[in-house]
Amino acid sequence: MANIVLTRAFDNDWIGPALVSVFAIAVISFFQPSFLTPFNIFVLLSAIAVNMLVALGQLVIVGVGQMNLALGSIGGLVAISFGAMMELWGFPPAAAIICGLLIGAAAGMASGFVIARTGISAFIITLAGLQIFKGINLGITEAQPFYGIPQGVKDFGNLSLIGPIPWLVVPTIIASIAVWYLFARLRIGRYILAIGGNRNAAELSGINVNATIIWAHAISGVLAAAAGMMLVARLQLGHPTIGDDWLISSFAAPVIGGAILAGGHVSVPGTFFGVVIIAIITQALVVFAIDPFVVQIVLGGLILWAVGINRLREVRVSKLLGQKA
Amino acid sequence: MTAALLVSHVSKSFPGVRALDDVSLTLSAGSIHALLGENGAGKSTLIKIITGIHKPDMGEVRVNGEVVHLANPRQAGAAGIGVVHQERNLINRFSIAENIMLERLGQHDLSVINYDHIHAEATKWLKLLDLEVDCRMPVSRLSVAQMQLVEIGKALSLQSRVLLLDEPTASLTENESKVLFRVLRKLADDGVALCFVSHKLEEVFEICDTVTVLRDGRNASESQSMNGLVRADVVKMMIGRAERISRRAPRPKPDAAPYLELKGYASAAGHSNISLAVRPGEILGLYGLVGAGRSELAKGILGMTRRTAGEVLVAGRPTDIGSAADALHQHGIGYVSEDRKQEGLILLHSVLGNVGITVWRKIAASFGFLRDQTVVDHTSPVLRKLEVKTPSIYQTIGNLSGGNQQKVSVAKWIAAGVKLLIIDEPSVGIDIKTKAYLHDLVHELAANGTAVLLITSDMPEMVDVADRIVVMAGFEVRGEVENDRNYQRVSRSIMGYIHDRKAA
Numbered sequence: 105m106a107n108i109v110l111t112r113a114f115d116n117d118w119i120g121p122a123l124v125s126v127f128a129i130a131v132i133s134f135f136q137p138s139f140l141t142p143f144n145i146f147v148l149l150s151a152i153a154v155n156m157l158v159a160l161g162q163l164v165i166v167g168v169g170q171m172n173l174a175l176g177s178i179g180g181l182v183a184i185s186f187g188a189m190m191e192l193w194g195f196p197p198a199a200a201i202i203c204g205l206l207i208g209a210a211a212g213m214a215s216g217f218v219i220a221r222t223g224i225s226a227f228i229i230t231l232a233g234l235q236i237f238k239g240i241n242l243g244i245t246e247a248q249p250f251y252g253i254p255q256g257v258k259d260f261g262n263l264s265l266i267g268p269i270p271w272l273v274v275p276t277i278i279a280s281i282a283v284w285y286l287f288a289r290l291r292i293g294r295y296i297l298a299i300g301g302n303r304n305a306a307e308l309s310g311i312n313v314n315a316t317i318i319w320a321h322a323i324s325g326v327l328a329a330a331a332g333m334m335l336v337a338r339l340q341l342g343h344p345t346i347g348d349d350w351l352i353s354s355f356a357a358p359v360i361g362g363a364i365l366a367g368g369h370v371s372v373p374g375t376f377f378g379v380v381i382i383a384i385i386t387q388a389l390v391v392f393a394i395d396p397f398v399v400q401i402v403l404g405g406l407i408l409w410a411v412g413i414n415r416l417r418e419v420r421v422s423k424l425l426g427q428k429a
Numbered sequence: 430m431t432a433a434l435l436v437s438h439v440s441k442s443f444p445g446v447r448a449l450d451d452v453s454l455t456l457s458a459g460s461i462h463a464l465l466g467e468n469g470a471g472k473s474t475l476i477k478i479i480t481g482i483h484k485p486d487m488g489e490v491r492v493n494g495e496v497v498h499l500a501n502p503r504q505a506g507a508a509g510i511g512v513v514h515q516e517r518n519l520i521n522r523f524s525i526a527e528n529i530m531l532e533r534l535g536q537h538d539l540s541v542i543n544y545d546h547i548h549a550e551a552t553k554w555l556k557l558l559d560l561e562v563d564c565r566m567p568v569s570r571l572s573v574a575q576m577q578l579v580e581i582g583k584a585l586s587l588q589s590r591v592l593l594l595d596e597p598t599a600s601l602t603e604n605e606s607k608v609l610f611r612v613l614r615k616l617a618d619d620g621v622a623l624c625f626v627s628h629k630l631e632e633v634f635e636i637c638d639t640v641t642v643l644r645d646g647r648n649a650s651e652s653q654s655m656n657g658l659v660r661a662d663v664v665k666m667m668i669g670r671a672e673r674i675s676r677r678a679p680r681p682k683p684d685a686a687p688y689l690e691l692k693g694y695a696s697a698a699g700h701s702n703i704s705l706a707v708r709p710g711e712i713l714g715l716y717g718l719v720g721a722g723r724s725e726l727a728k729g730i731l732g733m734t735r736r737t738a739g740e741v742l743v744a745g746r747p748t749d750i751g752s753a754a755d756a757l758h759q760h761g762i763g764y765v766s767e768d769r770k771q772e773g774l775i776l777l778h779s780v781l782g783n784v785g786i787t788v789w790r791k792i793a794a795s796f797g798f799l800r801d802q803t804v805v806d807h808t809s810p811v812l813r814k815l816e817v818k819t820p821s822i823y824q825t826i827g828n829l830s831g832g833n834q835q836k837v838s839v840a841k842w843i844a845a846g847v848k849l850l851i852i853d854e855p856s857v858g859i860d861i862k863t864k865a866y867l868h869d870l871v872h873e874l875a876a877n878g879t880a881v882l883l884i885t886s887d888m889p890e891m892v893d894v895a896d897r898i899v900v901m902a903g904f905e906v907r908g909e910v911e912n913d914r915n916y917q918r919v920s921r922s923i924m925g926y927i928h929d930r931k932a933a
Contacts, residue, residue: 289542291535298520298531305518310503310532319538369522
């Protein structure tokens with residue numbers, strides 16, 4: 105009986121990462137009580153808010169069984185467009201945000217369209233997209249940041265809502281619930297997972313595979329756009345390097361959270377704790393003044409651990425199904 | 430009464446093969462129809478025509494008397510033809526209900542799924558199928574038999590009045606099959622026309638009302654009533670060729686000790702109690718229908734699946750072969766895969782790159798340096814001998830004909846000088862001339878002392894080439910037949926071994 109309870113807990117994607125998060129917070133704050141000061145919590149939550157959006161952007165594509173290498177460059181392109189629209193053309197922030205989200209959606213749809221129509225692997229197409237979007241970014245900015253960010257936007261990125269909780273968590277909470285709802289309740293979300301789970305069966309059942317793939321990339325683009333604009337608010341400038349360092353953690357968080365890279369299975373709460381773990385490790389580095397290379401190694405180790413657990417589950421499932429299936 | 434599905438005078442050719450020649454089939458509402466035939470008789474092609482995957486060259490398909498032109502599986506579904514394929518087509522992590530209702534989860538992409546409605550609909554179909562499980566359970570928790578029923582439910586929920594089942598019992602136990610049959614009978618009583626493809630004749634006699642037998646792409650019988658038929662009649666229709674006289678005389682039995690011997694072998698792939706021995710200079714045939722576990726046994730011998738019981742003896746010594754590399758380099762065992770394109774050859778590479786792959790390790794100079802010339806020296810005598818027709822040995826192998834590709838996949842093992850060669854379905858997709866040439870080659874190899882394990886589902890090929898034939902079914906050895914080249918006798922006793930025993 106205890107065994108069954110354990111198995112159930114083991115089956116749940118977010119419990120493992122959640123326990124690791126709690127454990128890591130406990131250990132770090134034991135050695136360094138300043139870790140849980142309101143200021144530090146504020147910094148931590150701001151980082152988590154942005155990284156969660158990035159991770160969700162990748163999660164949607166992982167769900168359909170693909171990869172989006174262009175995620176960061178779409179986020180970066182939207183970030184500088186957001187800055188340019190406000191500084192150069194004097195767009196009010198609300199209009200600039202809407203245009204930014206549309207640019208993200210359009211860039212994602214473009215990748216998705218090419219992938220669906222040509223049948224070339226998403227890895228290659230988004231690798232090309234990465235270069236193209238980054239090139240446009242540098243062409244517009246000439247590698248110079250946009251500084252003319254309105255005060256309201258800056259405040260949004262740096263003021264607290266209540267106590268140590270930053271305003272930045274608001275869009276992230278909304279987006280997380282939306283993505284969870286998408287996968288749990290909307291037809292398009294289920295189709296994304298169906299294609300990721302068994303493309304052949306999905307196709308034979310009459311699902312429009314191409315349209316679904318385009319949808320997935322458009323949603324991913326919107327989430328990347330939101331993350332890019334939130335970073336502009338946080339950094340108080342539209343820097344052309346925004347998005348450059350998103351790639352590894354965008355995969356690490358969903359995988360730590362139990363997503364299967366081959367597609368068909370994702371977990372929004374699991375991804376959240378994946379993001380938390382990565383944020384804690386990064387913060388610990390600052391708190392303990394550790395060499396940055398240690399973080400890289402620990403992050404790599406975490407990915408291996410997460411993938412290992414994934415693999416264990418797969419083996420167990422295939423044993424349950426028997427060799428014949 | 431108009432037939433629910435009428436296939437009349439359908440022909441279909443593929444390059445080099447006439448898969449179907451003037452074939453007809455009638456399915457009536459309320460009856461269960463058996464579609465039988467040996468491997469390669471044309472059953473799959475016929476099913477693919479009925480389900481819109483292939484278009485017939487000639488002839489027509491009628492549903493309820495109306496001619497239909499089916500361009501893809503979705504149109505077949507819309508015409509009321511449901512099919513349960515041999516391989517599972519479910520999304521394992523989705524619930525049963527979602528799988529059944531997958532293409533009807535909502536009106537458009539952004540529809541919010543009404544799970545109450547989906548569950549109610551799915552429960553309706555589960556009830557009809559007597560499947561007492563919670564439809565919110567993920568499919569991955571079901572048994573194989575239950576998954577089968579879910580797929581039937583999915584097909585039926587599309588208002589199918591014609592239901593094709595391709596070997597639905599292949600992976601079911603006897604009890605599970607019984608449950609399935611009860612459901613099928615109930616569906617038939619409700620007015621569905623069912624078509625049942627199976628290799629298990631017991632089952633066919635148990636539940637089918639009418640039967641169509643295909644042989645060599647033609648009707649050996651067309652929608653005939655099962656009344657009055659006995660098993661021997663059906664077997665005769667399936668094999669039925671005029672007696673073939675093999676041009677080869679039986680070869681003397683070599684008296685050398687076996688090179689490879691399996692004693693009570695069982696594997697993680699599901700084999701149990703397999704015993705066989707093959708001697709140097711001997712051609713041992715391994716006959717069975719698709720899914721009998723022959724290729725899997727070959728892979729077990731190569732150490733690619735785990736042995737769970739019994740012994741493997743190579744040259745008389747108990748051996749544990751760990752990998753295909755071990756099998757080749759330590760024990761001289763080669764394997765010509767049935768899947769030439771996926772497992773046998775590297776299609777993008779040159780002839781030289783493919784044929785040399787087995788000898789690289791042997792001929793590499795110090796520091797593992799390989800010179801093309803060394804590889805050429807080692808392999809060109811074999812290529813010449815096999816008369817591989819290629820403009821140059823640097824030609825990409827994907828550009829050669831199937832027959833020449835097959836020659837190369839055999840050549841690479843000859844170049845490696847293997848002592849035991851396992852050849853899996855050597856003549857799939859190659860022309861008659863090359864086939865005959867390959868048969869001669871196998872005989873020559875054996876005459877030079879190589880032990881050969883030949884896997885084929887092609888009965889005439891088996892009778893022509895093998896010295897002894899081990900018959901497999903359900904991942905077990907069912908019996909052994911001494912091949913005296915008397916086609917009628919040998920094929921009868923092989924089919925006897927496959928069909929006579931009750932399915933486990």
